[in-house]
Amino acid sequence: MTTTVAPPGTASSTPARAPRRARRWGDHLFVVPAVIFVAATVLYPLIFNIDLSFRDVGVAQIVSGGAEWVGWENYTDQLGRDEFWHALVISLLYTGLAVTAAFALGMALAVYFNQRFPGRNIMRSLLLLAWILPTVVSANVWRWMLDGSYGLINTLLEAVGLVDGDVFWLARPVPALFAVVIATAWSFTPFIMILLLAGLQGIPDTLYEAATIDGAGAWRRFTSVTLPLLKPVNLTALLLCFISTFKTFDTVFLMTRGGPGEATMILPIYAYNEAFEFFRFDTGAVATTLMLVVPLGLSVFYFRSLRREELS
Amino acid sequence: MTATRRRRGWLSVGGVLITIAYLLPVYWMLATSLKQSSDIFSSPPDLFPSPISLTSYTETVVNHVGIGRGLLNSTVIAVGTTVVTLAVAVPAAYALARLRVRFVALLMLLFLVVQMIPAVNLALPMFVIFSRAELVNSYVGLILANCSLAVPLAITILRPYFLSVPGEVIEAAKIDGCNTWTAFLRVALPVSVPGVITVAVISFLGAWGEFVFGLALASDEGMQPITVVLAGLTNSFGTRWNDLMAVSVVVALPIIVVFVFLQRYIVGGLTAGATKS
Numbered sequence: 396m397t398t399t400v401a402p403p404g405t406a407s408s409t410p411a412r413a414p415r416r417a418r419r420w421g422d423h424l425f426v427v428p429a430v431i432f433v434a435a436t437v438l439y440p441l442i443f444n445i446d447l448s449f450r451d452v453g454v455a456q457i458v459s460g461g462a463e464w465v466g467w468e469n470y471t472d473q474l475g476r477d478e479f480w481h482a483l484v485i486s487l488l489y490t491g492l493a494v495t496a497a498f499a500l501g502m503a504l505a506v507y508f509n510q511r512f513p514g515r516n517i518m519r520s521l522l523l524l525a526w527i528l529p530t531v532v533s534a535n536v537w538r539w540m541l542d543g544s545y546g547l548i549n550t551l552l553e554a555v556g557l558v559d560g561d562v563f564w565l566a567r568p569v570p571a572l573f574a575v576v577i578a579t580a581w582s583f584t585p586f587i588m589i590l591l592l593a594g595l596q597g598i599p600d601t602l603y604e605a606a607t608i609d610g611a612g613a614w615r616r617f618t619s620v621t622l623p624l625l626k627p628v629n630l631t632a633l634l635l636c637f638i639s640t641f642k643t644f645d646t647v648f649l650m651t652r653g654g655p656g657e658a659t660m661i662l663p664i665y666a667y668n669e670a671f672e673f674f675r676f677d678t679g680a681v682a683t684t685l686m687l688v689v690p691l692g693l694s695v696f697y698f699r700s701l702r703r704e705e706l707s
Numbered sequence: 708m709t710a711t712r713r714r715r716g717w718l719s720v721g722g723v724l725i726t727i728a729y730l731l732p733v734y735w736m737l738a739t740s741l742k743q744s745s746d747i748f749s750s751p752p753d754l755f756p757s758p759i760s761l762t763s764y765t766e767t768v769v770n771h772v773g774i775g776r777g778l779l780n781s782t783v784i785a786v787g788t789t790v791v792t793l794a795v796a797v798p799a800a801y802a803l804a805r806l807r808v809r810f811v812a813l814l815m816l817l818f819l820v821v822q823m824i825p826a827v828n829l830a831l832p833m834f835v836i837f838s839r840a841e842l843v844n845s846y847v848g849l850i851l852a853n854c855s856l857a858v859p860l861a862i863t864i865l866r867p868y869f870l871s872v873p874g875e876v877i878e879a880a881k882i883d884g885c886n887t888w889t890a891f892l893r894v895a896l897p898v899s900v901p902g903v904i905t906v907a908v909i910s911f912l913g914a915w916g917e918f919v920f921g922l923a924l925a926s927d928e929g930m931q932p933i934t935v936v937l938a939g940l941t942n943s944f945g946t947r948w949n950d951l952m953a954v955s956v957v958v959a960l961p962i963i964v965v966f967v968f969l970q971r972y973i974v975g976g977l978t979a980g981a982t983k984s
């Protein structure tokens with residue numbers, strides 16, 4: 396209690412400080428490579444991309460550089476294009492539908508596989524195969540499953556009387572959107588299931604037992620116990636799934652390339668086409684930079700919900 | 708007692724049915740790849756391939772030059788990505804968990820935010836930068852691109868593993884004469900091997916299945932990873948679904964093998980990377 400802390404800069408603290416500072420410098424050598432690496436491979440390209448978005452980049456300037464600075468011109472041009480807004484709407488529609496489907500199904504699977512029965516751990520892991528499969532592979536398989544004339548899905552739907560005749564999923568606008576949503580949700584659902592299972596395991600059995608004694612049925616237990624207690628986990632999972640789905644490129648590109656027409660033209664494909672199909676790297680840079688607003692904006696909420704989840 | 712047991716039995720049966728239904732696309736891929744060309748267009752489709760035909764594998768997969776080359780490219784890229792990611796991320800994650808480093812919270816936030824960036828956002832400027840540095844169509848360029856997203860993910864997954872190493876153990880090692888570096892290599896690293904394996908597996912799987920960087924940064928057919936080769940084959944094969952599914956099986960096979968043997972590492976790592984800051 397009586398010991399006094401030496402004020403900074405006094406003679407007594409100087410010798411103690413010197414080695415500490417030296418050690419800290421050595422410690423930083425562990426992190427510096429990673430920081431430089433991320434700065435060089437992520438931050439530098441991002442800033443470079445923003446710089447590109449303010450220039451008039453022709454095919455020649457891609458390699459040679461020296462593109463002329465045009466200010467906000469590319470932005471006003473891009474924001475005045477219907478194609479851009481169409482791509483944004485399709486992106487939000489596609490993401491919203493896929494996240495809703497994946498979340499509903501993931502929740503159902505999580506609740507089912509949270510029950511105690513033999514083999515549930517193996518089954519949970521097996522389901523994760525859908526998530527871990529390369530999207531190129533699953534997109535191809537879904538293309539075949541959804542084939543109009545010989546696809547398995549049409550056969551199954553016809554067998555139960557849901558459709559009459561062949562549905563050419565990928566050739567018509569609305570079915571094509573549903574097709575890419577189905578394929579995307581199929582991949583994401585097991586991931587959601589695993590995230591929610593972690594949350595479900597934190598709910599004590601005694602709460603369910605108490606609810607049962609009070610006369611609550613299975614549905615009532617789900618809405619009154621499971622859902623409220625899962626709320627922080629749900630929010631985190633939803634936001635993470637939304638961000639990941641919004642930036643999805645592979646599945647849609649491989650199944651429809653944004654077609655038929657522009658029916659599944661999500662923003663990532665639109666931006667990719669601008670640059671790599673039409674060699675308009677400046678407008679492509681504008682589109683990608685604007686696209687960044689959605690995931691980065693949502694990540695603020697994501698981090699907030701992460702912290703809340705950790706606290707609870 | 709027996710009532711509970713019977714209930715659990717029925718739950719198991721239900722679980723098996725759900726799993727089978729959910730993984731139907733995986734089965735259908737395998738079944739189609741084992742069918743003869745004439746059998747894939749039967750209506751209604753045969754649920755089981757009969758006779759089982761390996762022609763798609765023995766004729767198409769083996770003889771197609773591009774597939775072999777694509778598998779080789781993907782192997783080089785995925786192994787390279789894994790090695791570089793481990794070399795950069797493991798020391799960083801250790802320092803951010805256990806050493807006196809500044810800006811820990813800020814750096815962890817940075818590594819997490821970076822993972823929200825769509826790959827197209829990096830592929831586009833990278834193409835321009837790499838064009839000028841002559842790194843387009845090179846393993847170095849493709850490995851760097853893959854590592855750009857793998858390193859931050861690896862750090863977020865690894866840090867909790869190092870956090871669970873007790874600080875006293877490291878202090879004790881230092882009293883026994885270890886410096887920071889040897890304490891890391893001889894004490895902290897050996898007990899964090901599961902975390903390192905998780906990160907290695909996830910980096911490898913991520914790079915193996917990666918598509919956008921391969922598509923944007925490898926226009927030369929000899930440099931394309933197998934995912935891009937497969938995407939190209941969907942055009943040239945047209946409706947040769949059995950051949951296409953056979954190639955898909957080959958692309959998925961390393962993933963499935965790794966998954967079967969190392970799945971306990973993957974499951975933990977995937978969720979840890981997503982939910983821990």
